[in-house]
Amino acid sequence: MGTPNESARGQRLRTKILLVSMLTLGGALFASPAWAHGEGESEEGYLLVQQALGHLAHDKTSDGIMLAMEKIDDALDAEDQEGVDLAELRQAKAALEAGQTEQGRALLQHSISEAVSQLEPATGDETGTTVVLDALPGGGSLTGADWGVLATSVALVLLGGGLAWHFGPADSVNQLRRRLGNPARVQPVVRSDTRSKDSS
Amino acid sequence: MTTLNSPVSTPASRPRSRTRRVLDVIDDRLGIAALEYPVPEHANNLAWSLGGVTAAALGILIATGVLLVQFYSPVPETANQSVRHIVTDVWGGQFVRGVHFWAAQAMYATASLHLLRVFFTGSYKKPREANWLIGVAMYGLVTLGLFTGTVLKWDQEGFEALGHNVEIGTLVGGAGAWFSPQFADQVPILLRLYGAHVVIVPGLIIVLVVLHGLLVKKHRISPHPSLPTDASGEQAPAAEPTEPFTHHLRRIAAFGVALLGLLGILAVLAPPAVGPPPVAGIEITKPPLTFWWMFTLENWIGLPGILYGGLAFFALLVILPFVDRNPNRFWRRRPVVMAIALVVVLAMFALTALMAATPVEQHLGT
Numbered sequence: 083m084g085t086p087n088e089s090a091r092g093q094r095l096r097t098k099i100l101l102v103s104m105l106t107l108g109g110a111l112f113a114s115p116a117w118a119h120g121e122g123e124s125e126e127g128y129l130l131v132q133q134a135l136g137h138l139a140h141d142k143t144s145d146g147i148m149l150a151m152e153k154i155d156d157a158l159d160a161e162d163q164e165g166v167d168l169a170e171l172r173q174a175k176a177a178l179e180a181g182q183t184e185q186g187r188a189l190l191q192h193s194i195s196e197a198v199s200q201l202e203p204a205t206g207d208e209t210g211t212t213v214v215l216d217a218l219p220g221g222g223s224l225t226g227a228d229w230g231v232l233a234t235s236v237a238l239v240l241l242g243g244g245l246a247w248h249f250g251p252a253d254s255v256n257q258l259r260r261r262l263g264n265p266a267r268v269q270p271v272v273r274s275d276t277r278s279k280d281s282s
Numbered sequence: 283m284t285t286l287n288s289p290v291s292t293p294a295s296r297p298r299s300r301t302r303r304v305l306d307v308i309d310d311r312l313g314i315a316a317l318e319y320p321v322p323e324h325a326n327n328l329a330w331s332l333g334g335v336t337a338a339a340l341g342i343l344i345a346t347g348v349l350l351v352q353f354y355s356p357v358p359e360t361a362n363q364s365v366r367h368i369v370t371d372v373w374g375g376q377f378v379r380g381v382h383f384w385a386a387q388a389m390y391a392t393a394s395l396h397l398l399r400v401f402f403t404g405s406y407k408k409p410r411e412a413n414w415l416i417g418v419a420m421y422g423l424v425t426l427g428l429f430t431g432t433v434l435k436w437d438q439e440g441f442e443a444l445g446h447n448v449e450i451g452t453l454v455g456g457a458g459a460w461f462s463p464q465f466a467d468q469v470p471i472l473l474r475l476y477g478a479h480v481v482i483v484p485g486l487i488i489v490l491v492v493l494h495g496l497l498v499k500k501h502r503i504s505p506h507p508s509l510p511t512d513a514s515g516e517q518a519p520a521a522e523p524t525e526p527f528t529h530h531l532r533r534i535a536a537f538g539v540a541l542l543g544l545l546g547i548l549a550v551l552a553p554p555a556v557g558p559p560p561v562a563g564i565e566i567t568k569p570p571l572t573f574w575w576m577f578t579l580e581n582w583i584g585l586p587g588i589l590y591g592g593l594a595f596f597a598l599l600v601i602l603p604f605v606d607r608n609p610n611r612f613w614r615r616r617p618v619v620m621a622i623a624l625v626v627v628l629a630m631f632a633l634t635a636l637m638a639a640t641p642v643e644q645h646l647g648t
Contacts, residue, residue, distance in 0.1 A: 129563060136438060136561035203359065206463030207448055207471050209441060210358025211559040217437070218366050220380075220553035228550050231377060235546025242540025249533040251326040253523065255506060258324060262510050262521055 127166040128197035130157035135190050135214035138183065147178055154178075154190070165197025317531065319499060320524035324506040331534050332396035333417075337491060338538030339389035342545065343427075344484060346382035354434070356476035361436035362559040369556060380549025381542075386428055388541060390572055393424050401602075401623060404611030405504035409516060411603035413497040418599045420490045423483050425572075430479035432570055436472060437557030439567040444471065446569075446580075450589050499527075507611035515609060566642055575633035581640055598626065 134153035137146045154175045157166065174189035191213060204210030224232070253261070298306070309315050324330060353372050355364035368375035397417065400406055406414035429447065433440040448471070451458025463471050505511040505518040512519050557567070569577050579587030606619050613620055 129561075132561045133564045136558065136564050137566065139558035140438065140566050204357075204470050206467055207444060208358060209560045209562050210360075210470070211362075211561060212359070213559065214561060215362075215366075215558055217558050218369060218556040220555040221551075224550065231546060232550045235543045235550065238543025238546065239540050240543075242536050242538070242543060245536035246328075246533055246540060249326075249529065249536055251323045251525070253323055255324055255327065255508060258506070258509055258522060262519060 125160055125162050127157045127160040127163040128194040130160055131166060131171065131190055131194045132211065132214060135187060138187050139214050139216055142183060147183065151175065151178060165194060165200055167193040167196070318526040318528050321503045321527050321530055322505070322518035323523045323525060324509060324518070325503040326525060326530055326533055328537070329399050330503070331530070331537060332392050332399055334530070334534030335537045335541060336389055336392040336396055338534060338541055339385050339392055340487060340491070341538070342385040342542060343382060343389060346378050346385065347480065349378050350382055351480055356434070356473050358436065358470050358472050361434065361472060362556065365435050365556050376553050377549050380553040381545045383554040384545045384548040386431055388545060390424055390428055393421055397421055402613055403504065403507050404616065406603045407606070407609065407611065410497070410501050410504060413494060413501065414603050415600065416490050416494050416497065418596065420487055420494065421599070422596060423487050423490070427479065427483045427487070428570065428572060430475045430483060433472065433475050434479055435556060436560060438560050439557050439569070441560030441562075442565055442567055443569055444475070446585065446588060449585050453586060453589055505611065507613065568637070568642055571634070574637035575630045578633040578636045578640065595626070
């Protein structure tokens with residue numbers, strides 16, 4: 083047990099830490115939510131077309147096509163249609179309805195060529211995206227070089243594992259416990275004021 | 283056998299080889315022998331070497347990162363394309379990127395395991411509280427490094443991650459100003475996050491690693507909870523055999539070689555994909571696995587869920603050594619903190635599992 087002064091100091095320190103923690107958490111909890119960019123649904127036609135392309139790039143199932151069609155409809159109804167070729171947009175919609183997804187995507191991309199060509203260099207959190215490409219998958223068939231790297235990597239695992247085993251401690255924790263004794267079977271640690279101060 | 287009370291030294295009478303003499307000349311100038319301080323033998327097992335393995339992962343990340351920055355373009359218009367160029371056109375680019383990606387996952391995993399080991403063995407207790415806080419800070423920086431790395435590939439997943447961060451930055455008001463696009467409105471936020479990823483985050487981690495190592499030396503390796511301690515209860519007993527710290531480093535280097543091999547295998551067999559370039563205003567991807575537990579909270583209570591979840595987790599880690607005054611290190615004699623930790627870990631696993639079964643929901647811009 084500590085002296086009364088030490089106990090009081092410890093108590094004050096703990097109180098301060100708890101107060102700071104509560105204030106930090108409280109500040110976060112009661113901070114007024116500022117939702118998003120405050121803009122909701124985009125009114126920019128070209129961006130709605132890009133969103134349609136985004137859905138198609140990520141999900142080629144009927145769900146993705148349905149979401150893309152919604153965005154195309156929004157683009158056709160948007161107030162700001164600057165730089166969007168509406169005729170091509172309608173062709174793209176027709177192609178998607180006919181199940182010609184790739185042709186639809188190409189037409190969608192082409193329909194906003196003028197809009198994206200006028201974009202200023204991106205600042206802030208603007209995407210700077212002009213063309214929505216497909217994902218580039220990571221996997222594929224292994225080349226000769228891949229097999230070589232794979233073999234080298236396996237060799238490194240074996241080498242590292244072997245060295246780690248070789249450099250391992252002479253005694254396991256169980257062996258040390260047998261030699262030094264098991265504190266779990268002796269009395270628990272109790273704080274003492276008489277503790278040596280030079281031990282660390 | 284060497285013990286804590288006996289210095290590690292070489293008998294002066296032993297004839298010195300030419301290599302030894304060269305090393306001695308170098309050591310006279312660089313003082314490398316200072317690293318040969320004794321550490322208790324239990325420190326050389328794998329669980330107590332996880333911090334070193336984390337440092338090895340950091341080394342691999344820095345080496346591969348230096349290669350990747352030669353070809354990466356941190357500009358929104360070309361960032362995604364430059365990653366594709368690295369993967370498809372640069373010789374060995376896909377492999378280097380794969381090793382970098384998997385090394386980041388490995389660093390997060392080994393840092394988490396190291397943190398759990400320190401927790402379960404009570405190594406954060408007096409006099410090592412400050413080093414625990416440094417470790418928690420490094421853990422936060424590792425998370426930040428993962429986040430910024432996710433954004434840098436500038437695909438839909440990365441852009442949505444950024445979107446969440448920008449909005450959380452807005453939620454916390456002035457404290458999140460740096461994450462606001464308006465902080466430097468003529469500069470793409472991608473460029474600032476690139477600076478954070480390649481300079482600020484690794485730079486801070488390296489500074490903290492040095493401090494961490496110095497404090498480990500000052501306070502010595504904590505005693506094993508299932509072995510006796512010295513009279514203070516804060517150090518391994520004098521009777522426990524020791525080895526020079528350089529032997530500890532040697533074994534960590536061996537683990538590092540094995541880790542590099544493992545990362546190479548993963549880079550070849552499971553190279554990371556590059557998603558489509560980002561589009562604003564849609565939310566259609568899931569975040570990286572390490573962030574899933576927070577995003578389940580987001581699905582329940584909206585964007586603030588990520589903030590509250592993250593803050594609560596790190597607040598628990600920070601206050602731990604100050605509220606846990608139980609001097610025992612053995613887990614069975616610490617039922618309260620063990621029960622709390624079990625609840626937290628199970629909750630995080632449950633939230634992660636829930637995310638796996640949850641469709642993507644739109645939170646940005648709603």
